[in-house]
Each structure stands twice: as C-alpha cells, then as structure tokens.
Amino acid sequence: MKGVCFLHPQKPRERAPRKGWVLAFLLATIVLSPQRLPAHCDTMDGPVVTDARRALERRELAPVLKWIREDQEDELRTVFARVLAVRGLGKEARELADRYFFETAVRLHRAAEGQPYTGLKPAGAESHPAVEAAEQALEHGDVQPLIHELQQRLAGAVQQRFDKVCQTRARADRSVAEGRAHVAAYVDYVHFVRLLHDLTNPDAPHGSAMGSVLLDGHTPGATSASAAQSNRLSGAWTP
Numbered sequence: 001m002k003g004v005c006f007l008h009p010q011k012p013r014e015r016a017p018r019k020g021w022v023l024a025f026l027l028a029t030i031v032l033s034p035q036r037l038p039a040h041c042d043t044m045d046g047p048v049v050t051d052a053r054r055a056l057e058r059r060e061l062a063p064v065l066k067w068i069r070e071d072q073e074d075e076l077r078t079v080f081a082r083v084l085a086v087r088g089l090g091k092e093a094r095e096l097a098d099r100y101f102f103e104t105a106v107r108l109h110r111a112a113e114g115q116p117y118t119g120l121k122p123a124g125a126e127s128h129p130a131v132e133a134a135e136q137a138l139e140h141g142d143v144q145p146l147i148h149e150l151q152q153r154l155a156g157a158v159q160q161r162f163d164k165v166c167q168t169r170a171r172a173d174r175s176v177a178e179g180r181a182h183v184a185a186y187v188d189y190v191h192f193v194r195l196l197h198d199l200t201n202p203d204a205p206h207g208s209a210m211g212s213v214l215l216d217g218h219t220p221g222a223t224s225a226s227a228a229q230s231n232r233l234s235g236a237w238t239p
Helices: 018-030 047-058 070-089 091-113 129-140 144-169 176-198 209-215 224-234
Strands: none
Touching: 047 070, 047 091, 070 091, 129 144, 144 176
C-alpha cells in the first residue's frame, strides 16, 4: 500500500495502551542523566539540602533520612553527631560543619540513585526545564498540561525515527554506505521504542541510561551517525 512502510513481514502486534506510552515518556523525560544534566537535588536550595537544614535546626536527623537508603543511615548519623558537636564553636566552624553535612547528605542521596556526586551547586543554579515543569505541575496540582506536552513530544520523536527507517530502507541495497545508514536508523528506532516501553516497568532504576535516550538524544547501541540524527530529532525541551 502506498505510504506504508513494512519493516518486517510479520503479523502486526497489538498496540501498547496509550496510557503506558505517556507514562514511559514522562519517566524518560524526568529521569536525569549525569553526563548532560545537572542533578535536581544537588543545589544549596534543592530538596535534600532544604531537609538537611531542617534536621540541623531541629537537631533531629529524621527530616533528611527519606533521601537516603537504610544502609546509609549509620554514616549520616555519625556525621550528624560530629556536626552538632562542632557547630557551637563559632560562626566559621558552624558554616564549615553545615557544609560538610549538606555535602554528605547529597553524596549519599546521589549514591542511592546510582549516580555520581559532583559537588554542591549554588542556590539558584540552572535546573533542567523538564524538572521545572514537573515541579510546577505539583505546585499547581494539575499535571494535564505536562502530560499533553509529553504526548506531543513522544508522538513526534517516534514518528521521525520511524520515517527515517522507511526512507533509508528504500535505498539500503544501493551501496554499503546506504545499507549502513539504514541499519543505524533501524537500531536507533527499535532501541528507542524498546527503552520507552521498558520505562513502564516500575522496577526500572531511577537515573539509569534509559533516560539519556531523550535527554541526550542517543540510543545505546546506535552508531554515531544515528546518534547525531537523534540529537536533531529530540530538540530542546520547551514546555
């Protein structure tokens, strides 16, 4: 049929529920990749440091414990006790002790996420627009505008990759170079769709490489040419 691209002569599979795709794209967009994006919680005005300040003010560790794993608690408790002992030695000692506690809390939280700690960022440091959009949805108590934006971006990203495969497939047998271009587009398309689908799994790790599919525009396993094409297709986040 004209205008239809059959990638393989296989029986069409049932489409995944639309709700699942929306969730997949939402997760893929807000999962942060440390290679390209600043962490949302490593700033001096971020949620981890905010709760760490509350812990110091109350002299009670409870407010910040939710940001770390249970097996990390002993380390933070030890640091907390030392910091409380030092804070009364003067303003400079207090500032240094507080900073050490903030750094420890954020470092442990990043480790719990499976991400590297790259230091504390100053208050007001630029946040990724996708994170800001997610936070605004929470503040307004309305996620529908965000979901609508994500639906549009998902449809465009999948469609453009699909179109690229169809275009290169028609020329794949003309030369080795054309064949490789088709394979690159095919690998990028299939891996992109698969990773989006996998993100609907509630056990998928936060901050994993899957998030880089949309944030970096690079699909693991794709060639450099395919990655470059993905960068052009992904575009900048504009909520």
